[in-house]
Amino acid sequence: xxxxxxxxxxxxxxxxxxxxxxxxxxxxxxxxxxxxxxxxxxxxxxxxxxxxxxxxxxxxxxxxxxxxxxxxxxxxxxxxxxxxxxxxxxxxxxxxxxxxxxxxxxxxxxxxxxxxxxxxxxxxxxxxxxxxxxxxxxxxxxxxxxxxxxxxxxxxxxxxxxxxxxxxxxxxxxxxxxxxxxxxxxxxxxxxxxxxxxxxxxxxxxxxxxxxxxxxxxxxxxxxxxxxxxxxxxxxxxxxxxxxxxxxxxxxxxxxxxxxxxxxxxxxxxxxxxxxxxxxxxxxxxxxxxxxxxxxxxxxxxxxxxxxxxxxxxxxxxxxxxxxxxxxxxxxxxxxxxxxxxxxxxxxxxxxxxxxxxxxxxxxxxxxxxxxxxxxxxxxxxxxxxxxxxxxxxxxxxxxxxxxxxxxxxxxxxxxxxxxxxxxxxxxxxxxxxxxxxxxxxxxxxxxxxxxxxxxxxxxxxxxxxxxxxxxxxxxxxxxxxxxxxxxxxxxxxxxxxxxxxxxxxxxxxxxxxxxxxxxxxxxxxxxxx
Numbered sequence: 001x002x003x004x005x006x007x008x009x010x011x012x013x014x015x016x017x018x019x020x021x022x023x024x025x026x027x028x029x030x031x032x033x034x035x036x037x038x039x040x041x042x043x044x045x046x047x048x049x050x051x052x053x054x055x056x057x058x059x060x061x062x063x064x065x066x067x068x069x070x071x072x073x074x075x076x077x078x079x080x081x082x083x084x085x086x087x088x089x090x091x092x093x094x095x096x097x098x099x100x101x102x103x104x105x106x107x108x109x110x111x112x113x114x115x116x117x118x119x120x121x122x123x124x125x126x127x128x129x130x131x132x133x134x135x136x137x138x139x140x141x142x143x144x145x146x147x148x149x150x151x152x153x154x155x156x157x158x159x160x161x162x163x164x165x166x167x168x169x170x171x172x173x174x175x176x177x178x179x180x181x182x183x184x185x186x187x188x189x190x191x192x193x194x195x196x197x198x199x200x201x202x203x204x205x206x207x208x209x210x211x212x213x214x215x216x217x218x219x220x221x222x223x224x225x226x227x228x229x230x231x232x233x234x235x236x237x238x239x240x241x242x243x244x245x246x247x248x249x250x251x252x253x254x255x256x257x258x259x260x261x262x263x264x265x266x267x268x269x270x271x272x273x274x275x276x277x278x279x280x281x282x283x284x285x286x287x288x289x290x291x292x293x294x295x296x297x298x299x300x301x302x303x304x305x306x307x308x309x310x311x312x313x314x315x316x317x318x319x320x321x322x323x324x325x326x327x328x329x330x331x332x333x334x335x336x337x338x339x340x341x342x343x344x345x346x347x348x349x350x351x352x353x354x355x356x357x358x359x360x361x362x363x364x365x366x367x368x369x370x371x372x373x374x375x376x377x378x379x380x381x382x383x384x385x386x387x388x389x390x391x392x393x394x395x396x397x398x399x400x401x402x403x404x405x406x407x408x409x410x411x412x413x414x415x416x417x418x419x420x421x422x423x424x425x426x427x428x429x430x431x432x433x434x435x436x437x438x439x440x441x442x443x444x445x446x447x448x449x450x451x452x453x454x455x456x457x458x459x460x461x462x463x464x465x466x467x468x469x470x471x472x473x474x475x476x477x478x479x480x481x482x483x484x485x486x487x488x489x490x491x492x493x494x495x496x497x498x499x500x501x502x503x504x505x506x507x508x509x510x511x512x513x514x515x516x517x518x519x520x521x522x523x524x525x526x527x528x529x530x
Contacts, residue, residue: 021111029371041401083191
């Protein structure tokens with residue numbers, strides 16, 4: 001099948017995969033009205049910020065950002081690139097979706113990278129297998145886990161994959177517009193998430209694997225590469241110092257080895273040893289096949305690029321960071337099944353046995369899957385909006401962020417409340433929570449901070465029925481007085497409890513003090529007070 005035909009069929013398949021992923025998320029309890037992953041609320045707030053900025057008529061962006069951050073301190077553009085937020089911002093400006101609606105959108109988007117599997121097998125001449133394999137990919141443990149959260153890993157997987165397809169088209173028939181398309185998608189991939197930069201490794205790896213040495217003599221390739229570099233470089237020059245603060249390891253051979261081992265183990269955890277065997281069979285037998293060969297070599301290039309990039313950049317050893325290689329692994333696995341099937345009856349039995357063995361992994365993961373926790377953030381946010389003023393929110397990054405995101409949505413752009421983070425005012429640490437120091441050591445000191453800021457109410461989120469930090473204990477003790485009306489509630493889903501404490505009598509809010517800084521390095525950096 002031609003590349004154009006494969007692309008056409010893939011476009012038709014993609015929305016069906018998105019709907020299937022959404023249905024699977026709903027059936028397995030993956031949709032929640034409360035964000036719980038530490039990064040979810042930041043991605044939501046970042047998108048909501050740009051959407052509100054558009055609704056406000058494009059005022060001064062820095063002034064708008066500083067005011068927005070003072071109200072809802074989860075704004076973090078800079079730590080993450082703005083590309084995906086900017087793409088979704090018009091939708092957020094028009095519809096202003098709630099966190100729950102954003103979770104529905106995210107679950108739909110989570111199904112779209114599976115269309116890359118469809119494209120690869122359509123292109124390799126296996127249309128029926130393409131459809132089956134694309135839907136099966138949605139059941140892989142990492143795919144199911146990622147669909148639960150409003151994150152950037154699924155979008156970057158999709159965009160990087162589209163850039164890979166564009167590269168193959170440009171490599172096979174070099175032209176200015178095809179190379180320009182690859183360049184545009186490569187630039188956008190890096191602006192979706194930092195690991196989107198892995199796509200710049202794919203052309204070099206694919207040229208070596210495919211022996212397309214003639215491309216190195218093509219002026220168009222070098223011009224496209226230079227333009228891509230020029231467009232990518234400014235953002236990383238601006239943001240690297242911010243994003244590097246989130247690196248958990250030092251670069252070097254030790255980290256590189258740990259990364260490769262960890263990521264290969266993550267691959268095995270998703271497709272099993274049977275899947276790895278099929279992957280190798282598909283790669284070896286399909287390498288020189290006239291129809292499957294280009295897809296096989298591109299798949300290997302995408303896999304190697306992901307592993308090399310993750311080994312070189314010491315962000316963290318997290319399974320979901322390998323998502324960009326998973327569709328390409330699935331293509332090779334499917335080609336392995338097809339290869340065995342075509343070899344005859346005995347090999348067909350092996351194909352069935354290996355396929356069943358590979359499917360055991362997602363079957364076990366589905367059986368063990370639990371519903372995503374829901375702390376009831378919308379209800380808490382309504383209390384905050386009904387009692388406007390300055391609120392202090394405490395909890396681990398996920399629970400704290402869930403309340404802030406729900407409050408930002410419920411506020412509807414009116415800026416009637418300010419939210420301060422207890423972690424910034426009763427303690428200090430860096431962006432990743434390292435170097436934690438308790439700054440309010442007693443309930444009296446915590447109460448003095450509440451009085452000084454004019455805190456109208458306090459929210460304390462205790463995930464798994466435990467308070468998050470030492471300052472959480474001090475804060476809880478500070479509001480256990482007759483001056484506060486308290487309400488405790490269990491999580492709507494999952495183990496946990498929230499405390500909402502509202503002052504019995506109103507107090508004058510002092511949001512002007514928020515700009516003076518809190519002892520938090522990141523707060524000072526965002527508000528321009530350092």
